Amino acid sequence: MGGIFLTSGLSFQDTIAQTTSKVSRSSAPSDLKITDMRYALTDVMGGTAIIRIDTNQGIYGWGEVRDGADARYALMLKSRILGMNPCNVEKIFKTIKQFGGQSRAAGGVCAVEMALWDICGKAYDVPCWQLLGGQYRDKVRLYADTPEADSPEEQRRLIKKRVEDEGYTWLKMDVSIADLVDVPGALVNAEFWKNERGQLAQWGDQRNYMSYGNTRHPFTQVQITEKGLEHLQQVVENVRNMVGYDIPISTDHYGHFDVNNHIRLGKALEKYRLAWLEDMAPWDHTEDWITLTRALETPTTTGEDIYLLENFKPLIHAKAVDIVHPDLASSGGLLETKRIGDYAEEYGMGMAMHQAGTPVSFMANVHCAAATQNFLSLEHHSVDVPWWEDLVTMTGGGEMITKGYANVPPTAPGLGIELNMDVVKEHLDPRDDTFFAPTPEWNEVRSHDRIYS
Template identity: 45%
Template sequence: MKKENIRDKISENINICSSPSELKITDIRVANINGAPKHCPLIKIYTNQGLIGYGEVRDASSATYALMLKSRLVGENPCNVDKLFRRIKQFGGHSRQGGGVSGIEISLWDLAGKAWGVPLWQMLGGKFRDKVRMYCDTDVDGKHSGTDMGNALKKRMEQGFTFLKMDLGIELMLDEPGCLNAPMGMLEDIKKYSMKAINHQRNSIDRDVMRGKNYETFTIPHHATGIHLTQKGMDYLENYVREVRDVIGYEIPLAIDHFGHVCIEDCIMFAKRLEKYNIAWIEDIAPWHYTNHYTKIANSCNIPICTGEDIFLSQNFVPLMENGGVSVIHPDILTVGGAMEMKKLGDLCETYGVAMAIHMAESPIACMAAIHAAAAVQNILAVEFHSVDIPWWNDLAVGIDNPIFDKGFANVPNKPGLGIDELNEELIAEHIHEQYPGQWEPTTQWDIEWANDREWS
């Protein structure tokens, strides 16, 4: 057979869904939805061949973090993911500031996968598993007991979840006399700026609270608040955990989060009390960048210590792991830098002997990206799922499993890119954030922004 015929025969059998070498980015647009479970800025990257890449900015963040990158990307081939990531990486930052770079990176992978006809996990080097364990974060509104939380968690177990998490901290005791010791007015300010209160008012955030003294109070780091737990307060929280375990038993992993901005000495004392309740991890017990604080806490108790959802880039996890400050790291794919940074971080976990769980409190776009990344990482505890009680969440993305989880696990998709066929535009329209109206509106104001981006002279 002639060489030309062989090449033609090969070309006929290659699953290429476009002309990848000629693919170009033509536009980037956003739609802001609310209540999934929080404000989620969704991203679409458009191309000259009709392919659309889906991405998302970190939960409760701003679409501006993504749109500001548009002029650096239009006209480029999205399949050159590494090249483009290196160009825009300098505009990312920790916590929500990482959301634009990370969300764009996910969109680029989605386009590359669609162009070449392969799933994201394959482009990361292949998969280690066909199913990913999902752990379920659970909230109980209003004044409640540990028994109430235990019953809520028991329902999660009945739904098939095999790993659980709950909030446990000073917000449970803000109205309990004698449980907390704090500078005058501090606790009242925290009540006014409670993140739960803001989340419950998702469409009507009090801008005066956001910009006023309550905002300043809430941004004081743990060691500088002057807030202490009294022995009565520690008794109260310990009894809450005991009640939870009395309902759900001791066989299932239970992690805890949102302890509060409390001094590390009190955190250590209380962590020691928790040792007998078989806690999977205690999360974000100090600001992540205070490595010495984490090392001190980790060396003082036998509870696994966890942090990481606010860390941008895999390299910034190294000090915590090198110094023994964490047993579990908890990155968010929409802060860490996207899928490839998650893969790199998984490799670092093997180097330092640290476990990984993935934070995820966003739409199905971020969820599918996290599942792909979790499949491509050698060892993974679980991926968070925070939207069990949102009946329309799964319907936002067409072509994914519905429900996304079965007996506590999610299937790793084999479809190209993220595995999402399309978005449910009617459903998105029903849940557009009223403070950010418009659905995939033109973003021409970002077309020609230019700056001397080079970081060196």
């Protein structure tokens, strides 16, 4: 210590900072212990929580509870992981995975898993992609929504901006029967299912179990007429003519109707050579997916609501879809999603990735995609949100996204990002202004969690 004071002209604190500036924080990963979990609810996608897991060495990790899911899915796991070494990622994951469920019910488990990899990467001073086995690519192809507009001319301008200015080489669009509600003679049996606003709403009616959006596809008996099919064909043709055939176009959000009508719709759209037809049936209706995939030339995909590889296996074994499509914030996190991709690869299937959250889950996806060979494209859902990228800083420098591709951090440890706290504060969800406040009420385990006798 005596030598420290030989540094002239600096205070004791400044001297300490200078002489330890080259010291790695990752000096004792085997002694790391989890000490805390806190959260902030951002306004991304109408409510997406970011969590921070702290350790006894000052290293912390960022995770994200999937868009639209409750931060408490993660907070209830705090008591199960306190005191554990965060670098034992798989061990902790197996401890908490029983508390996850399908779709957004998995949000807490996945958020914790993301944060653990972030900590582990920082502790060992390597990027997360390195911990997953290494890198197949140094940039990750993105797909973005086609912009909607009030006129074909305006849409043509916006699509040109998306492709030429922003550089996206893969687009996705909705082909929804919601667009047919005001077209006379386009639908059969739709009137019964409309909400009070006259819509066939697929979201936003959580408390009404028997609403159209909460009724599984085979049970609505909504049908599309030939006039309706012609209208949807024209919607797709307009976009295809604007985009051309060099750029893949994926489709989604058709509505809740049965397999027969989905086959009719799929056949009507085959000539446009779409990249895929997404979520035409509930993911767990394996036999329906087999029927759809065998009936159609266009590739099929599902998976954004599937939790864990074990629930992808029936679809993969039966080759019930052509492409698996996990959302890392629901599928189990980075390692489990890579395992899903690797397993699909063995059956000759590609993997696209669904993502609609903050830059935290986005970068978790980027690392996973970089480390997975059969990866196709990653969704970027917030292209038109001007402050979205400003929520974080790339700790290795450079841009997060360049001309339609996400940049894989070459050396920055962990996820390679740090939150811009002032920007996050500006974009909190108005329902909850908590900002990484202490959460001692979640410290205590109050149940015996073993799931076997």
